[in-house]
Amino acid sequence: MTVLEIENNLHNLVANLDKENFIFELLLAYGIPKSTIKRLQGSDHDKLTSYGELVMRKKLFFKVTDNELHATIDELKSSKEVLKHLPRFVLVTDYETLLAYDVKTEDSLDIELLNIINHYDFFLPLAGMEKTTFTDENPADVKASLKMAKLYDELQKNNRFEIKEEVHSLNVFLTRLLFCYFAEDTNIFPDNLFTSSLSSHTQVNGSDLDAYLQRLFTIFNTPNTKREPNTPAYLNAFPYVNGGLFALHVKLPTFTTRSRSLMLEIGKLKWSQINPDIFGSMIQAVVTPEHRGGMGMHYTSVPNIMKVIEPLFLDELYVEFEKSYESKTKLKALHVRLSKLKIFDPACGSGNFLIIAYKKLRELEMSILQRIDTLSKERSFVFSEIKLTQFYGIELDDFAHEVAMLSLWLVEHQMNLEFYKAFGRTSPSLPLHDGGNIVHGNATRLDWEEVCPKNVGDEIYVLGNPPYLGSSMQNKKQKEDMASVFQGIKNYKNLDYIACWFYKGAKYIQNSNTKLAFVTTNSIVQGEQVAMLWLHIFKLEIEVFFAHQSFKWTNNAKGNAGVTVAIIGLRNCSDADNKYIFNGSIKQKVKHINPYLTSVNVSVVTKRTKSLSKLPLMEYGNKAVYGEPLILEKQEKERILSAFPEAKNFIRPLKGAKEFLNGLERWVIWIEDKDLSLAQSISLINERIEKVKTLRLSSNDSGAQELAQYSHRFRDTKTSKTTSLIVPLTTSERRKYIPTGFLSQETILTNAANAIYDAEPWIFGVISSLMHMVWMRTVAGRLKTDYRYSSALVYNTFPFPNISQKQKDEITELVFGVLDEREKHSQKTLAQLYDPNKMPEGLKKSPPRPRQSHRTMLPPQTIRNR
Numbered sequence: 001m002t003v004l005e006i007e008n009n010l011h012n013l014v015a016n017l018d019k020e021n022f023i024f025e026l027l028l029a030y031g032i033p034k035s036t037i038k039r040l041q042g043s044d045h046d047k048l049t050s051y052g053e054l055v056m057r058k059k060l061f062f063k064v065t066d067n068e069l070h071a072t073i074d075e076l077k078s079s080k081e082v083l084k085h086l087p088r089f090v091l092v093t094d095y096e097t098l099l100a101y102d103v104k105t106e107d108s109l110d111i112e113l114l115n116i117i118n119h120y121d122f123f124l125p126l127a128g129m130e131k132t133t134f135t136d137e138n139p140a141d142v143k144a145s146l147k148m149a150k151l152y153d154e155l156q157k158n159n160r161f162e163i164k165e166e167v168h169s170l171n172v173f174l175t176r177l178l179f180c181y182f183a184e185d186t187n188i189f190p191d192n193l194f195t196s197s198l199s200s201h202t203q204v205n206g207s208d209l210d211a212y213l214q215r216l217f218t219i220f221n222t223p224n225t226k227r228e229p230n231t232p233a234y235l236n237a238f239p240y241v242n243g244g245l246f247a248l249h250v251k252l253p254t255f256t257t258r259s260r261s262l263m264l265e266i267g268k269l270k271w272s273q274i275n276p277d278i279f280g281s282m283i284q285a286v287v288t289p290e291h292r293g294g295m296g297m298h299y300t301s302v303p304n305i306m307k308v309i310e311p312l313f314l315d316e317l318y319v320e321f322e323k324s325y326e327s328k329t330k331l332k333a334l335h336v337r338l339s340k341l342k343i344f345d346p347a348c349g350s351g352n353f354l355i356i357a358y359k360k361l362r363e364l365e366m367s368i369l370q371r372i373d374t375l376s377k378e379r380s381f382v383f384s385e386i387k388l389t390q391f392y393g394i395e396l397d398d399f400a401h402e403v404a405m406l407s408l409w410l411v412e413h414q415m416n417l418e419f420y421k422a423f424g425r426t427s428p429s430l431p432l433h434d435g436g437n438i439v440h441g442n443a444t445r446l447d448w449e450e451v452c453p454k455n456v457g458d459e460i461y462v463l464g465n466p467p468y469l470g471s472s473m474q475n476k477k478q479k480e481d482m483a484s485v486f487q488g489i490k491n492y493k494n495l496d497y498i499a500c501w502f503y504k505g506a507k508y509i510q511n512s513n514t515k516l517a518f519v520t521t522n523s524i525v526q527g528e529q530v531a532m533l534w535l536h537i538f539k540l541e542i543e544v545f546f547a548h549q550s551f552k553w554t555n556n557a558k559g560n561a562g563v564t565v566a567i568i569g570l571r572n573c574s575d576a577d578n579k580y581i582f583n584g585s586i587k588q589k590v591k592h593i594n595p596y597l598t599s600v601n602v603s604v605v606t607k608r609t610k611s612l613s614k615l616p617l618m619e620y621g622n623k624a625v626y627g628e629p630l631i632l633e634k635q636e637k638e639r640i641l642s643a644f645p646e647a648k649n650f651i652r653p654l655k656g657a658k659e660f661l662n663g664l665e666r667w668v669i670w671i672e673d674k675d676l677s678l679a680q681s682i683s684l685i686n687e688r689i690e691k692v693k694t695l696r697l698s699s700n701d702s703g704a705q706e707l708a709q710y711s712h713r714f715r716d717t718k719t720s721k722t723t724s725l726i727v728p729l730t731t732s733e734r735r736k737y738i739p740t741g742f743l744s745q746e747t748i749l750t751n752a753a754n755a756i757y758d759a760e761p762w763i764f765g766v767i768s769s770l771m772h773m774v775w776m777r778t779v780a781g782r783l784k785t786d787y788r789y790s791s792a793l794v795y796n797t798f799p800f801p802n803i804s805q806k807q808k809d810e811i812t813e814l815v816f817g818v819l820d821e822r823e824k825h826s827q828k829t830l831a832q833l834y835d836p837n838k839m840p841e842g843l844k845k846s847p848p849r850p851r852q853s854h855r856t857m858l859p860p861q862t863i864r865n866r
Contacts (some may be wrong), residue, residue, distance in 0.1 A: 003120070003146060004153040006030060006127060010117045017097050017114070022061045023054050026116075030126035032059075044852065059126060061087040066094055088125055113620040119148055141275055144181075148174070154259045161253075169250040175406045176217060177263070179245060182234035182410055185271035186417070188429045189238065195267025197234055198260075206255030209263075213252055220246040225429075240393045242801035243432020276355050276407040276414070304519075305356045307567055311546040311580060312517040313341075313461045314360055315619060321368060328375050335368050339385035341459050344452040346501060347466035348393030351404030354436065355411050356464070361386050366422050383427050384419055388412055391436040394443040401440040408436040444481035444500045445568065448508045455739040462505055462516040467496035468563065470523065491532055496523055499533050504535045505568060514546070517569040522550040524556070525566055525597050527781020527793055531606040534595035538604070544572045544593040548582040564782075566597055605779045615800065616763060618727070618756050618791040621656065621749030622716035625704055628694035630714070631686040633665040644682045650675070655743055656752030657728035663829040668748050671712045718757065722744045725759035726750075727795075728755050729765060730786045736839075738776070738789065739830040740767050742819075754791050765811035768818065772798060783806045838866040 010031035018025065024037050033660040040056060052064035061082045076082050082090065083103070090101045100109040100122060103842075109122050121143070152174070161167050184194040197216075202209045219227065220241040223524050227236065253259075267398060306314075312349070317338070325332030343357045365386055373379050387407050395401040413429050420426040439451050442503055443466075454460060469478060471494045478497055485500040486492035492499070498520050505516045524533055548567035567582075581588045581599060591598035624631070631654060640647050655669040669688060671679045680686045693711035696704045706717055724743045731738050731750060742764070749755045756763060766772060775798050781788040789795075804809075821843045833843060 001066075002149070002153045003124075003129070003148050004157075004530070006124075007046070007117060007150065010120055012329050014114050014117060017095075022093075022095070023091075027056070027059075027126065030123055031128075032126065055085050058086045058088065060089040060091060061085060062091045062093075064093060069094060069097055069099050073101055075631060077101045077103070080708075083104050088404075089123065103682065123801075131728045144266070144269050144271070147262065147269065148178075151259060151262045151266065154256070154262060155237075155253050158251045158259065166251070168398055170253060172248065173213075173252055176245060178403075179241075179406055179409065181269070181271045182274060182413075184267070186413060188413060192267070193237060195264060198267070199264055201234055202260065204260070205257045206228040206260035209260055210252040210253040210798040217246045218249075230372045239430050241430060241432055243435055245406070245432060245435065247411070261348045274410070276411040301391075302356060307351055307548055307582070308463050308465075308517045308519060309461075310359065311355050311582075312463055312515060312569055313363075315375050317361075317364060321364065324370060324579070324847070326375070328372055328524060329366050331372050331375075335365065335372075335385065335458070338365055338368075339387075340390075340393060340457075341461065342390055344392040344449060344460060344462045345464040346394045346451070346462065347464045348395050348400075348404050348438065349397075349465075350400045351393065351407045351436075351438070353464050354391045354393055354404065354495075355407055357461075358386070358388070358391060358408065358411055359415060362419070362639070364421060370422065373497045379423070379427070383425070384416070387433065393436065394441055394446060394451055395438065396440075396442055397653040398440055400786075401438055402436045407437040408438075410654050427491055430497055442481065444485050444504070448504060454512050454513055454514065458513060460509075460514040461514070462509065462514065463518065465499075465519040466501040469522045470521075471495065473497075489536060495529055495532050499524055499529070502533060502568070503536060506540050506542045509570065509572065510540050510542065511572065512587070515569065515571045517546070518551065519565050519567050522564050522566045523782065525568070526593055527779070527788060528607060529781070530595045531604050533607075535604050537570070538595075541573045542570050544595070544597070545571045545574075545576075545578070546580045546582070547593055547597040549597050551584065568597070598778060601779070602778070604798045605793060607790075607792040609792065611798075613798060613800035615766070615795065615798070615803065616756055616759055618754050618795045619718070620716075620791075621755050622714045622718055622841060623727075623751040625707055626699060627692050627711075627714045629691035629695070630669040630712075632669065633666060634667075637667045638722075640682075640684045643684060647682050647685060650679050650682075650685060653744075653747045654750060655726065655747050656750035657726075657730065658752065660726055660741065660743075660753065661728060661739060661829065661831040667684040668714075669712075670748055672709075673713075676712050690776045716751070719748065722758050724749055725756040725767075727754040727756070727765055727789055728790055729754060732786055733782075734836050735834050736770075736836055736844075737768050737773060737834060738833045739832065740764055742853065754789060754795070760808070760812075761815045762808040762811040764815045764818075766798075766800060767795075768815075775799075776824040 006029060013022075013025045013029055023040065027037060027040075028034065040054065054060075059315060061076065063072065063076065071091050073090060075094065077090045088103055090097045090103065095113055098109070098111055098113045100117060100289065102108075102122070102125075107122070109119055111119055126652050155170070159170075161170050180189070180194040184192055185188040195793075198209070198212070202212045216235060216238065219231070219235050222240075223240045224236075255263075316490050317334070320334055320337075323330075325333050338361055341361070343354060343361075345351075345353045348354055362384065364525040365384060367835075369380065369382060391408060393404055395404060403421075409432055412433075416426040416429060416445070437451065439446065452460065474482065474497055479493075481500060482492060482495065482497065486495075487504055500516070501518055502520070502524065505518065508514065509516050523529055546567075546569040550564050553563050553565040562780075567670055577589075577591055579590050579593050581593060581597065588599070592599055592601045594600055594602050595604055596602070601640050632651065637651060640651070649673050650669050651667050652670045654666045658664060659666055669679075669685055670686075682690065689712045693708050696708040696711060699705060720743075722745055724747065726743055726749060727738060727740050742759075743749065776787060776789060777799065779792050781790060821840070822830075824834060825840055832838060833840065
């Protein structure tokens with residue numbers, strides 16, 4: 001449901017106010033299904049007739065009263081009886097006044113009931129549109145975004161924007177409109193000039209609004225000296241704007257009474273309070289209706305942006321400022337340096353990173369100029385030397401590209417006003433200067449040096465937050481982008497899409513005074529992707545000079561994914577020792593940063609098919625490949641054995657990581673080829689064999705189809721002669737140790753776990769050691785935040801010495817100690833035992849048992865499935 005539909009519904013509600021059904025009509029207005037309303041009207045919760053109350057769990061608590069409204073709502077919003085229903089809103093009314101309280105945000109509403117239309121946004125969460133909360137929240141941004149969303153919906157309803165040119169024209173129109181609103185409220189235009197002129201010189205039905213705006217936009221692109229002599233005074237009152245914003249002629253949409261009215265309403269907002277840092281991203285959501293539920297969800301918070309730009313260049317500039325503090329000559333040299341910097345974001349979106357970088361450089365510039373004035377003991381008359389032309393960007397989305405340019409113009413004006421406050425002078429806002437070098441295009445295909453040229457002596461900083469997209473999430477075009485970027489490189493297909501930016505960025509900064517820092521999913525610094533990407537980057541003589549280790553990348557918008565990311569800074573290899581690793585609030589100076597973002601001087605670890613340390617073979621358990629009908633739950637197993645006791649010879653315990661860690665029981669029908677005829681004579685088993693055959697034959701996988709002739713078994717048929725050592729594929733990042741264990745020879749392992757068949761006990765000790773855990777945490781991949789244990793990347797690459805039999809026996813005794821300690825808590829699962837907050841003290845210490853004999857195999861009584 002769009003905000004326009006909600007407003008129309010509220011208009012109807014107010015025009016036909018029905019006190020008896022008001023609350024139900026209100027819920028319908030915000031898209032609550034009619035079937036739900038009917039259930040409410042017929043339920044015990046509908047007590048409007050007797051108590052004047054309605055409860056809709058997790059939505060609202062509504063009460064009608066003639067008593068003091070404020071006292072009533074104060075009582076209700078703290079009432080346990082009310083809050084037990086977890087309402088989002090508490091509403092109280094006497095049908096003249098409406099009071100409402102948002103339990104989540106603690107916002108309040110106190111209005112005349114008939115004025116609810118003007119406060120529709122208060123109840124947007126009822127329609128699934130969360131009210132975004134920002135740090136230092138600016139209500140003007142939110143209101144303007146919501147109003148613009150309504151206008152966009154209205155224009156969509158009365159126009160067709162289908163082909164690329166039509167969509168582009170709409171995007172250009174909206175950015176021009178935003179500029180006009182901002183300009184008339186911040187002294188670029190005379191106060192209220194645009195809105196009042198629109199109101200006075202166009203028809204109420206909007207029929208001539210497109211012609212009026214087209215003529216006005218032409219005026220903005222025409223210097224005063226070149227305007228037609230017969231230009232009306234109301235148009236001549238507008239200044240020359242230029243700067244490229246109004247240069248192109250684009251087709252304007254058709255307007256209606258409603259869209260014209262909305263434009264006038266938008267003009268009444270406080271546009272001087274708009275914050276370009278946030279606003280650009282919020283406006284992006286206007287043209288992406290699926291993102292309306294979290295308006296501003298693309299907004300990257302300033303603290304997160306600062307994690308990129310401070311170590312990339314800003315910290316160094318401030319250090320230089322401090323060193324130059326007592327020297328006018330050095331300060332002036334630093335000022336010149338600032339005027340020549342280039343900032344380049346090759347995935348700039350609506351320009352958040354560029355905007356913050358621009359603001360921070362302008363702030364530093366003002367500090368430098370103020371210090372020069374102090375040292376000179378007089379006020380100088382220099383102006384800002386930092387220009388928008390120093391800022392470069394690439395953006396694939398057309399509207400975001402337009403908004404980025406607009407946002408840079410807006411922030412330039414705001415910083416000019418700050419400059420005026422500090423120095424009593426500033427550069428004129430009009431005509432506009434070039435609004436940054438923001439290119440609309442695909443950054444993976446464009447030549448970055450054409451977008452942001454690298455001239456001799458240039459100091460360039462590349463930054464941003466490119467798109468992530470794991471290999472399985474990439475569409476056909478993105479896969480083609482990957483192939484283009486990694487042309488000539490093998491084994492790139494499992495890389496995340498963001499790897500394109502790191503590889504292109506590394507080649508761009510090579511052999512130049514250029515540095516780079518991107519936000520990235522931490523997957524490219526874990527597991528197999530490290531070798532796929534970083535070997536090629538390091539061959540270019542590029543090094544990591546700062547890194548924020550993995551953390552949750554959150555912003556203040558509703559519904560953000562909370563992706564686990566890292567921030568990586570790259571530069572040309574240098575002897576400088578100013579390398580830093582950030583872990584939360586801790587900043588550590590180090591001599592080396594490896595591609596796993598630690599300070600250990602370790603090379604890139606690549607997959608191995610055999611153990612580097614000649615440890616026994618570790619492999620996956622058995623993969624079913626449509627063999628699931630052979631897997632039995634407890635009741636299924638008992639049903640078969642009850643009807644056919646002889647089937648016990650074909651049923652064996654089945655364990656994967658889930659079953660092993662959580663003490664769950666499952667079984668599998670396990671048939672040797674030589675016993676197939678006997679097994680098929682058992683009808684309940686044969687039925688399952690036939691189901692497997694049907695599934696495999698109906699598959700599009702030719703390999704699965706070939707397996708149909710072996711439908712009595714899994715694709716893999718690996719078993720042990722004595723015991724199997726099981727190692728789960730994933731383990732929680734919270735665990736200090738990997739929960740491993742021994743399974744009997746009867747137990748079949750699934751491919752949800754790694755297995756070492758017929759392993760000697762001391763191998764358990766090696767895998768469970770803290771030394772191995774450190775290695776695993778360094779080189780393993782991740783599944784979200786859990787560690788993904790890979791035999792090829794973790795086990796086979798683990799450097800372990802060739803130890804003596806005596807040492808193996810000593811480790812074995814320690815293994816027995818761990819197993820015995822587990823047995824003391826046999827009522828608990830391994831998941832419970834290895835929870836770091838609940839792990840028994842004895843298991844943490846695990847003292848060895850008294851030595852009995854040197855054994856190379858676990859005795860039967862110590863073999864346990866848990």
